[in-house]
Amino acid sequence: MEWAAWLDAPEYEFARQVLQRGIAALYFVAFLSSLNQFPALLGERGLLPVPDFLAGVSRLGRPTLFRWHYSDRLFRGVCWTGLAVSGTLIAGLPQAGPPWLPLLAFLALWWLYMSIVNVGQTFYGFGWEMLLLEAGFIAAFLGSDQTPPPRTILIMLAWLVFRLEFGAGMIKIRGGREWRDLTALYYHHETQPMPGPLSRQAHLLPRRVHRMEVLGNHFAQLVVPFFLFAPQPLASAAAGIIIFTQLWLVATGNFAWLNWMAVVLAFAAISDPVAHALVPAIPADWGPAGAASTPLWWLVVILAVTVLLVALSYRPVENLFSRHQLMNASFNRWQLGNTYGAFGTVTKRRIEIVVEGTFAEDPDDDAGWREYGFRGKPGDVRRLPRQWAPYHLRLDWLMWFLPLRTVHEEWFYAFLARLLTADRPTLRLLRLDPFDGGCPRWVRARACLYRFATRAEFRETGQRWIRTSLYMAIPPVSLPPED
Incomplete structure (x- = not known):
């Protein structure tokens, strides 16, 4: 033939x-x-x-x-x-x-x-x-x-x-x-x-x-x-x-x-x-x-x-060629013949959700709040971001979406609840547990503006990020008292 x-x-x-x-x-x-x-x-x-x-x-x-x-x-x-x-x-x-x-x-x-x-x-x-x-x-x-x-x-x-x-x-x-x-x-x-x-x-x-x-x-x-x-x-x-x-x-x-x-x-x-x-x-x-x-x-x-x-x-x-082009869509249950695309718009400001906890009974601003560290998501302003790709950090990616959508996601409230119980599998997803396996009394989520430090700012402070606190995304929450 x-x-x-x-x-x-x-x-x-x-x-x-x-x-x-x-x-x-x-x-x-x-x-x-x-x-x-x-x-x-x-x-x-x-x-x-x-x-x-x-x-x-x-x-x-x-x-x-x-x-x-x-x-x-x-x-x-x-x-x-x-x-x-x-x-x-x-x-x-x-x-x-x-x-x-x-x-x-x-x-x-x-x-x-x-x-x-x-x-x-x-x-x-x-x-x-x-x-x-x-x-x-x-x-x-x-x-x-x-x-x-x-x-x-x-x-x-x-x-x-x-x-x-x-x-x-x-x-x-x-x-x-x-x-x-x-x-x-x-x-x-x-x-x-x-x-x-x-x-x-x-x-x-x-x-x-x-x-x-x-x-x-x-x-x-x-x-x-x-x-x-x-x-x-x-x-x-x-x-x-x-x-x-x-x-x-x-x-x-x-x-x-x-x-x-x-x-x-x-x-x-x-x-x-x-x-x-x-x-x-x-x-x-x-x-x-x-x-x-x-x-x-x-x-x-x-x-x-x-x-x-x-x-x-x-x-x-x-x-x-449609005016209403879909991005990353599948047209059949087998996910073959898909359409792709990314970053149709670019975010102008970086807002990060910072998660913190405290042992204190009174969750005021002086309660000694400690910040949880994520593996890939920016947090510590001095820390050099790591190269993770092609490995996929799913929790960190979803954290980026929170301020773009809403922090009131079911999974995020479940995440905060796991932190209150010091759930070991959940803590293993993080880079830093500031309580070393202990159960905090309260946790909260703050929204902060992050921007890259200029070269002059880095030489002066050693910070790679400049962070500005914006608002309280989720006020302090705790577990209900046991009967």
């Missing part, structure tokens, strides 16, 4: 290796993050317990293994299974067998993680969750070392990068004026959800550099993605620009695995000859000798899933 030879892309073997192992590595991080945080956030005694959530919905619209039963033990089994399967894919073990072996491995990761996301409620309401799911599903059809990389699946992965980048670009153009007048980066590095160790230095760059950053962002998201489908070496050059811009975002912030996934997916457009020209250690003809042709049954599978993915692309395309 000479016509079918076009579906084989042996010149993209290096891309397949990066895609399979890279996506598997991000699944590994996602399962590890869930294993460490999910029980305290959503487990049987979590802030938003999954059993209560399942009991409160008459019909759960999305599939999950936990539909009929949830327990922390079962959840940990799911995570450990996901870690084991993703570990074998990182090592390349399933890829050494027939193509159905990595197919089953990636579909297992997709199903297991989807089971977690679909009961994760607000703690799993991030765009990179559906991005990981969609990438894992498509990667399942990349085949194994015994078959050439399938061209249509590589195109579908490039199409996923296109939706991710172009969708983000369009949401910015349609969003806040700051993206159109090139001032967005005057604020973004300082007000982004979780700054990294270089965010302050990026914020202090001259304003003309920030305007160039915004122009570069528009070029990378609105122009470059179209060239992912151009002939080589243009496609590889487009992928390289996307990778470079995403690594800049990695260096200046913490966005879980969003940027790393974009980096990995961009390799779908990089051919072996181009990779070899840039890094001679990469073979120009990587493909194994045993991958001379594609079996008919595998060809049928590839064509069928390609047709499915193309059909599911109708709604995302429609959304991209």
Whole structure:
């Protein structure tokens, strides 16, 4: 079947290796993050317990293994299974067998993680969750070392990068004026959800550099993605620009695995000859000798899933060109063919919710309040922000959203209650417990304005942040007295 030879892309073997192992590595991080945080956030005694959530919905619209039963033990089994399967894919073990072996491995990761996301409620309401799911599903059809990389699946992965980048670009153009007048980066590095160790230095760059950053962002998201489908070496050059811009975002912030996934997916457009020209250690003809042709049954599978993915692309395309463009939305229960986007508007001021407790009986301002320390969220004004991505600190991210929405969230009141009882799983989510395991008598939440210190202020005070108290978000609360 000479016509079918076009579906084989042996010149993209290096891309397949990066895609399979890279996506598997991000699944590994996602399962590890869930294993460490999910029980305290959503487990049987979590802030938003999954059993209560399942009991409160008459019909759960999305599939999950936990539909009929949830327990922390079962959840940990799911995570450990996901870690084991993703570990074998990182090592390349399933890829050494027939193509159905990595197919089953990636579909297992997709199903297991989807089971977690679909009961994760607000703690799993991030765009990179559906991005990981969609990438894992498509990667399942990349085949194994015994078959050439399938061209249509590589195109579908490039199409996923296109939706991710172009969708983000369009949401910015349609969003806040700051993206159109090139001032967005005057604020973004300082007000982004979780700054990294270089965010302050990026914020202090001259304003003309920030305007160039915004122009570069528009070029990378609105122009470059179209060239992912151009002939080589243009496609590889487009992928390289996307990778470079995403690594800049990695260096200046913490966005879980969003940027790393974009980096990995961009390799779908990089051919072996181009990779070899840039890094001679990469073979120009990587493909194994045993991958001379594609079996008919595998060809049928590839064509069928390609047709499915193309059909599911109708709604995302429609959304991209809609005046009412949705950001990070799924149009089906399997979370395939999604639409993506981020930061349609940029927050101009950084307001942080500072959580404090005291042993004192009278919770006045002189009660000796002590501040809880979070792992990634700014708190201590002298502390250098840490680099966490691609690891995802879910509690810290939700803390950033509180002043933008309302502090009167169910999970936040549950969190304060756990602090009053010195709940060990909850305290393990934090960097600092100022009471060393003791139970405070009162806790409260204050809203404070944070801004990065100038270089002169840092030299004078040693502070990386300048903090100004604004208002009492939640007055002192305590547990009701025991009978």
